[in-house]
Amino acid sequence: MANIAKKVSWSGRGDDRGERTPLLNGDEEVKNNRQSLDYDNSENQLFLEEERRMSHMGFRCLEIRRWVICGLIGFLTGLIACMIDIAVEKLAGYKYFAVKQNIEKYTELGGLSISLILWAVLNSAFVMFGAIAVAFVEPIAAGSGIPQIKCFLNGVKIPRVVRLKTLVIKVFGVICSVAGGLAVGKEGPMIHSGAVMAAGVSQGRSTSLKKDFKIFEYFRRDTEKRDFVSAGAAAGVSAAFGAPVGGVLFSLEEGASFWNQLLTWRIFFASMVSTFTLNFFLSIYHGKPGELSSPGLINFGRFDTLNYFSFFPFHFPGGVLGALFNIINYWLTIFRIRYIHRPCLQVMEAMLVAAVTATVSFAMIYFSNDCQPLGQDKAEEYPLQLFCADGEYNSMATAFFNTPERSVRSLFHNPPGTYNPVTLGVFTLAYFFLAVWTYGLTVSAGVFIPSLLIGAAWGRLFGILLCIVLLTCAAAQLGGIVRMTLSLTVIMIEATGNVTYGFPIMLVLMTAKIVGDYFIEGLYDIHIKLQSVPFLHWDAPPTSHWLTAREVMSSPVTCFNRVEKVGRIVDVLSNTSTIHNGFPVVAHTRKICGLILRSQLIVLLKHKVFVERASSRLSQRKLQLKDFRDAYPRFPPIQSIHVSQDERECMMDLTEFMNPTPYTVPQETSLPRVFKLFRALGLRHLVVVDNENRVVGLVTRKDLARYHVGKDGLEELHLAQT
Amino acid sequence: MANIAKKVSWSGRGDDRGERTPLLNGDEEVKNNRQSLDYDNSENQLFLEEERRMSHMGFRCLEIRRWVICGLIGFLTGLIACMIDIAVEKLAGYKYFAVKQNIEKYTELGGLSISLILWAVLNSAFVMFGAIAVAFVEPIAAGSGIPQIKCFLNGVKIPRVVRLKTLVIKVFGVICSVAGGLAVGKEGPMIHSGAVMAAGVSQGRSTSLKKDFKIFEYFRRDTEKRDFVSAGAAAGVSAAFGAPVGGVLFSLEEGASFWNQLLTWRIFFASMVSTFTLNFFLSIYHGKPGELSSPGLINFGRFDTLNYFSFFPFHFPGGVLGALFNIINYWLTIFRIRYIHRPCLQVMEAMLVAAVTATVSFAMIYFSNDCQPLGQDKAEEYPLQLFCADGEYNSMATAFFNTPERSVRSLFHNPPGTYNPVTLGVFTLAYFFLAVWTYGLTVSAGVFIPSLLIGAAWGRLFGILLCIVLLTCAAAQLGGIVRMTLSLTVIMIEATGNVTYGFPIMLVLMTAKIVGDYFIEGLYDIHIKLQSVPFLHWDAPPTSHWLTAREVMSSPVTCFNRVEKVGRIVDVLSNTSTIHNGFPVVAHTRKICGLILRSQLIVLLKHKVFVERASSRLSQRKLQLKDFRDAYPRFPPIQSIHVSQDERECMMDLTEFMNPTPYTVPQETSLPRVFKLFRALGLRHLVVVDNENRVVGLVTRKDLARYHVGKDGLEELHLAQT
Incomplete structure (x- = not known):
């Protein structure tokens, strides 16, 4: 009867079998190492003997050790997040300061093209370092790492994905790419970093460093390791978005098969410690050690209360635009697999994107003339005067003369009339394509923030000014691209800090998923499929009872x-x-x-x-x-x-x-x-x-x-x- | 080898086997009906034939129907919550208004004992109606219903627990007991109500009403019913606390075995709809249809930002006091099972408690003299002047001349110096014993609010004034009694609306659980064990590998x-x-x-x-x-x-x-x-x-x-x- 099931190639697109070949050939060695994790305990006689030797107290100690490890995972993940945040802020600060001074100098003198070149060179330089590290040292550190962690939690062992070297390159890479002005976020790589941290800490040794601390030896098997990696991924989400519950749900959504109460509680603990650590150290760094006000790397600011506009289907384009993003990115990835598989080519592509991003941003700034009086409530960090009158600043330019995260916040919260519709339209379009182009480059980079930025931008473009409705547009765009539902809803609720937003955000993400799924799968699933990973979904297809x-x-x-x-x-x-x-x-x-x-x-x-x-x-x-x-x-x-x-x-x-x-x-x-x-x-x-x-x-x-x-x-x- | 396992009676207390006998005898008929739910699908030939007849579209329609049902469950649960809230507010309003006028009249005239009698009679009357309905019509509607729902989600079928009649009595009962001034909350019964609603709606018929709507027939089996009941319980939690994520986690914590992504997402949807419905209708009722500001029945008000005091182990007594609560309640329950099993006795006990509660509250009000000037920011609803000077009101009296929920809020937020330590001490003690006595009465009642009230009261008594620290004390008391961890943390986070409180709340609940477990189990587990329910925990004991x-x-x-x-x-x-x-x-x-x-x-x-x-x-x-x-x-x-x-x-x-x-x-x-x-x-x-x-x-x-x-x-x- 099995022949009733239509045999089709994996993406339903018919002509991609040939295309997959280069990937398979080029990557054969990796593929053959790709094995499954063994979550089932082998209860052989050795195991039973060991258990018999162990007292009841011994089991309690093991349990306590598990908690200690989870606490450590949370703490270290929080520290890494803090480090990334501070490094990015410092580096980007220097860069924007230098470019701002240069622009101000040449605005009066004329010859702004020198500023453009300065900016492009700075960006490319940053990105070059990041791309070289990724392409030549540890290619698995490319991208957000979420697809890889999804696979790992699903039970597929991907070589080198949880090694210390990967972590170092990932952290370095993401700092370079965000500081390099690419259309990327720093939150995706946090999830990967948390997972690596967990795998390392829980095993009590590092093979990269050839160091065995002789602790936690009991946990050296797939079952335990996978549990800890779940905790690490959750801690990563938690630090990235200030969303400990969202982190737990992310791990469960991707990894859990059997719901284990104690394990979930430990994962939650790791998440909590992670967000608290980040919050604590950032509050010290910002010189306000008592004020625990930055639970995550992302901060969307305050939103007004919910109103019925939030339920209006403004956000409908989210699913379509998300699908478009994925389709273009899919073809681009196929192209990259075919033609750009040499490391030096990859580095050059990354540098090219960095330069183009700088150029586009520059053009945007140059041609926009949305002047606003200086000295508003929200003090912009690098106000650009450009061709505005004295005492005014160019709001459009200022909004985008910054890291993508801060641009999102400006889009959400800036008052009506801040942006000129034409510039905004051009920006949305340009940024959309830049973000598509950027995802899949050989740099460490997350896709959350650029997605939100695109969504908020077209929301503004449609004339939406209520920031809560803009938030739903941004969520729709993000949902249309990544198609996460449960955990993303909770992450958004926690990142915005208001439960009442939950319902519209949920409806938006559902719509985006349904609309988007009609065209193509989610971005992470596309990339997982392109790797031919035997990924197991949640249920068997409902019509398959007759297959035995x-x-x-x-x-x-x-x-x-x-x-x-x-x-x-x-x-x-x-x-x-x-x-x-x-x-x-x-x-x-x-x-x-x-x-x-x-x-x-x-x-x-x-x-x-x-x-x-x-x-x-x-x-x-x-x-x-x-x-x-x-x-x-x-x-x-x-x-x-x-x-x-x-x-x-x-x-x-x-x-x-x-x-x-x-x-x-x-x-x-x-x-x-x-x-x-x-x-x-x-x-x-x-x-x-x-x-x-x-x-x-x-x-x-x-x-x-x-x-x-x-x-x-x-x-x-x-x-x-x- | 099985004889190595010590054979002990079920609670480890040795002498309770004799005590359990009357329960067994008196309840034999119920016990024999207690069966397991069958979560495994019987894939017989009929099933396979039906599946073969069904098109792929058919499965989609089923899936859509599941979503519609979950939406309905959420909507109806939200409506019920709204109804309970409004009914309680109205009835309690009338009562307090009448008593207040009476008190004011007799404060001048002398002879306040008439007010006391009026109050006690009013309370007893309300409670009498509630208790009669529960004791004579549907005894399973007694208590919070959480132990019963825990059992149902665990896979134990308890007769009559999800019938329409149970729902009606439950709702009526909880309105009566809260309006009757008992030390109870209205949130526990919401969880039960949601579950009943789910079981009813999903089956498309009511046996109590002898009505079959001939819809949703496909869902008439244990697997599907249990899934919907999970959604209903989640919707109940969500409406009770304004905590949709907490609701989902509650259902998972108690019920899920296999994590099913789509099911969880549907449960979340039901939760969201439920809290939104409640919010929507309450906003209309309060005459502000745009302001969605009451996502749950409980509203703790705003808290100050987190500070390091919240981590100080002020909350340590929570676990001990919680255990004390449980121990006393355990003996009381044993006593009740032995001697108070006739319905009329049960009604009389409930009325007695109502009268005593009124008397204690009255004494508290009478003997306190914490006068505060009128006209502060927080306008109290029924300010009592009593023996205070004109233009002042008796703050202690006012704080407790109200439903327990509002009293909690007063305790959290009233400024320092509001309460006299001696009165507060007497109150804490008296309320503790009243709450212990009340839980297990034959009335519908929740234990969350009284627990929080006790916690906040002893927090105040210890001289703690920061409302965030008071919150952790309250959480510790609640955690010490119910011993929920994961879902309770998330519920508290959502009810207070601030993620940063999560970490201290989590630590508090962990401590309370560890300390409390040293003495006795959680309240719900005690009541489940007293019913001899074969409840399955999450894992087999770790040292049991040698048992085959x-x-x-x-x-x-x-x-x-x-x-x-x-x-x-x-x-x-x-x-x-x-x-x-x-x-x-x-x-x-x-x-x-x-x-x-x-x-x-x-x-x-x-x-x-x-x-x-x-x-x-x-x-x-x-x-x-x-x-x-x-x-x-x-x-x-x-x-x-x-x-x-x-x-x-x-x-x-x-x-x-x-x-x-x-x-x-x-x-x-x-x-x-x-x-x-x-x-x-x-x-x-x-x-x-x-x-x-x-x-x-x-x-x-x-x-x-x-x-x-x-x-x-x-x-x-x-x-x-x-």
């Missing part, structure tokens, strides 16, 4: 016997054509009696735990869970383990090390049931058995990620064979 | 054959000594091939779906899922189905109706794995098989709810055999 495990599973399955010849194990593991990570262990007649992972086998081979040796070396220390933890997460490849010809003839007893009760399903189980089991328990392998309990197949993430609801019902995707 | 399914399961299991004799089915179902609700269906040699529910068998018997009749009545319409849905949720008892002696000899083919792929586990599976599977998938029955796939046991909720971490490790509880 038999049709979905991979078969035949390589199985091992309880006591298996070492030679066979080495051969199977070395087979590069079929890289399997989990192997059912069977008794006679292929009856299932356990499941063993590649990583476990490799540790066993490394320690030469062979039946023949057990008797000869009685004094030899028994293998413990610690040995598996020490090897985690970078288990050596099979090629590095030397097994002599004699040893190949030895036998290995897997009984003690395999998971003796893996989850199994009968062949008749429907796809939704398999999916639910897989998702709810965070499985990596699900063994399919016949009614004699004999192994007939194995379901992995890739088998499930294939099915998908398209416009005409169930579709089967061609995922890259990774 | 073999020790946990019930066995032997009553199984049916694929084609079974009607006589045997009727006998098994009629056996009152072992009321089972699910039966494995087996092939020869007890090999598992499906699972069938009692409810399904009853529908089959009712429609006489016998093999012998199938051939003779070809024209007879085939049984459809609709027949099962029509019978849902009150399936007739087996006694009401007449099966003749001839029919007993017929055979019934269960193949088409059973769930062909029930989840199974091998006997060696550890308790945590069984638990996780059970909880994550919301199962009601989990079949345990040997390695030949033969049925050896069945795990149900009660088998799992027995295990529990006590102070010295794993304990096994004696749950009532229900």
Whole structure:
């Protein structure tokens, strides 16, 4: 029956299979390393023994240690956010100060083109440093990092995504790109930074620094690590937007399968600590140590009370413009994958964008003449007089002669009549294309702030002046691009600090999602798909009950016997054509009696735990869970383990090390049931058995990620064979 | 090995087994009806056929209908909240107005005891009506309803808890008890009301009204109903506290097992609609239709900005006092179960409490003499002059001559020096005991507001004047009593409208929980345990990996054959000594091939779906899922189905109706794995098989709810055999 499901290529666009090829070829090495996380605990005898040795107090200590780690994650994430904020403010401050003085000088003298060149060069220089670091040192640090973290929380292990080096480059990169005046925000990378921090702190060691602190060794396995990374991502959101609840919901939305009360509470704790740390240090930096008034990197200012205009569908274009953004960015990304994959080309592109951004901003400033008297309530930081009369300043120019975040705030709050409609229109259009062009550059950058800026700009352009309605326009634009719903609503509520805005924001985001989904998927999903990641959605497609495990599973399955010849194990593991990570262990007649992972086998081979040796070396220390933890997460490849010809003839007893009760399903189980089991328990392998309990197949993430609801019902995707 | 687990009685208090007996006897009928909800979908052939008939569009329509229902739930819950608010305000207004005039009259004349009598009589009258309705018409409407909703969301079906009659009595009851001046809040019952509303609306019919609207028939099964009840509970929280996110988290905390993105989003929608509806109608009622300023029933007013005092452990007594509250209330509840189980006694007790509350308040007012000049910023609603000079009013008296909610606000915000420490001390003590006494009365009542009031009162007493610190004291008291953490933090953040308060509130609630848990459990958990509900916590105890399914399961299991004799089915179902609700269906040699529910068998018997009749009545319409849905949720008892002696000899083919792929586990599976599977998938029955796939046991909720971490490790509880 499986042939009823239409086999289509992955984006429903028909002609992209050829286009994906260069990506696959250029990136083959990365792909083959892309594995799943194992959220299911292997309850083998070693585990049970360790647990039996542990007292009740021991479990309490573990729990306390988890809390301490979460507190640390929050604290350090808050610190990083604070550092980024201060660095950006300082650098951008110097830049705008220099350019402002230059402009003022040349406004009178004439020859403003010198100012333009100064500005463009400064921007390009900043961006160049950032792009070089990303392109040459750690390419995974490009972009906002949200797609990568989504994948990680979904259970896909992406190499190098949570390394310390990535963190350093990310932080450096985002400071450079924001200071370099690109149409980017500094909030997206915070989420990635928080996640890296979490992965590092919770493991108590850094492989990049080759330093093992010998603490938190208990947490060296996928289950625990993923829990902490959830907390880190939440702490990142929390610091970025001052939205601790939004952070928790982001982590849950992207990562949680099974709702775990204590875990959620710990995630919340990390979020709270993170926003508080940021708030605390920023208040000291701003010289007002008592006033905790900046819970996040973003501050939208105060809004007026809700009124019924907020429910008016002003925000309808959000979904359409968001989809347009995504479509253009999709084609651009395809183009980049094909033609701009050399690091130096990538750096040059980034510098070009920086120069163009400076030029566009300059043109905007030059041609606008919205003069406003100086000395209003909201003191602008770098008021530009330009061709205005003395005692006045050019409001349009001033609004955009600043970081995108502050421009958003000006757009929301500046009084009616501040902007000339024509300049505003040109600006909206130019900024839209700049933002599209910028996302996907080889720099660390977030897309939230530019999206909000575009939304607020077209809101103003439509003649909307109430700042709460402008907020919904901005939210619509952002929602149309990223298509997050639940967590984004809460983030916006918390960032604006008023619950009553929740309802219009929610309606806006829903509309934007429905309208946008009609055209194309969300920006992050596009980028995830372009990487051919086997991403699992929340539910199996609703019409797939007639598909059974038999049709979905991979078969035949390589199985091992309880006591298996070492030679066979080495051969199977070395087979590069079929890289399997989990192997059912069977008794006679292929009856299932356990499941063993590649990583476990490799540790066993490394320690030469062979039946023949057990008797000869009685004094030899028994293998413990610690040995598996020490090897985690970078288990050596099979090629590095030397097994002599004699040893190949030895036998290995897997009984003690395999998971003796893996989850199994009968062949008749429907796809939704398999999916639910897989998702709810965070499985990596699900063994399919016949009614004699004999192994007939194995379901992995890739088998499930294939099915998908398209416009005409169930579709089967061609995922890259990774 | 199971005998290692200490067998202790359920509360760890040793001597309560005797005490529980009267409860069991008096309530036997209710207990036997207490079943589990079935969150797992029975994917039998009827289901698959129905799905195959449904187009992709059909699924979209279903999804839209779900959204419409959630919108309706939110709207109606908001309306109810609005109604309760207005009714309470009106009634309490009349009462206080009458009493105030009386007091003013007799202050001059002398003979204030007449005022006291008037007040006490008015209070008792209100409470009498409420208590009569609850005690004689619908006892399940007593209390806040939160324990019942917790159980329902946990998967325990409590009879009559989501009926329309319960809703009517609940709403009437809560209006009476708040207007009757009891130490209660109106927010707890809102959660129950929302849940009832959801259950009613989503089923498209009311059994109480004997009306079937023939809509939403698809949603007549446990899975869908529980989802909607989650949304209703969230909408209730949202309307009560103006906390839509808190509502969502409350539902998740109590109910969710598997995190479902779309469901959460719908729950959020219901919450948002609910708070908005309340806000909208209240703004119209208050004559300011544009100002949406009352998102919830509770309004704490504005707080000053956070400062470091909020982190000082002022709030430490919260946990201890909360535990004291719970301990006294526990003994009181035991006493009530033993001696006050006749409805008229219950009504009299409620009236007594009302009279005592009036007397205490009166004494407080009479003996206090904190005179303050009239005409401050915060105009009190019923200023009492009493023995103060003209142009002054008695502030202490005024603060408590009002509903508890307004008293809390006065305590938070009144300026320093408003209250005399001695009167405040007496008040705190008196109110504490009144609140303890009140919770558990046969009236509809919430415990949130009284808890906050106690907390704010002792905060003031300790000389704390900063309202933000008072808020943390109040939160500590509440946290010490109810021990909610995640959702309560978010509720408090949203109710106060400032994210920065989140961190101190979180720390306070954590401390209160840790301190309180040292003494006794949370109030709701105590009441749930006193009902012997098999409540499942979030995780299996951490030290229970060595317990396996073999020790946990019930066995032997009553199984049916694929084609079974009607006589045997009727006998098994009629056996009152072992009321089972699910039966494995087996092939020869007890090999598992499906699972069938009692409810399904009853529908089959009712429609006489016998093999012998199938051939003779070809024209007879085939049984459809609709027949099962029509019978849902009150399936007739087996006694009401007449099966003749001839029919007993017929055979019934269960193949088409059973769930062909029930989840199974091998006997060696550890308790945590069984638990996780059970909880994550919301199962009601989990079949345990040997390695030949033969049925050896069945795990149900009660088998799992027995295990529990006590102070010295794993304990096994004696749950009532229900």
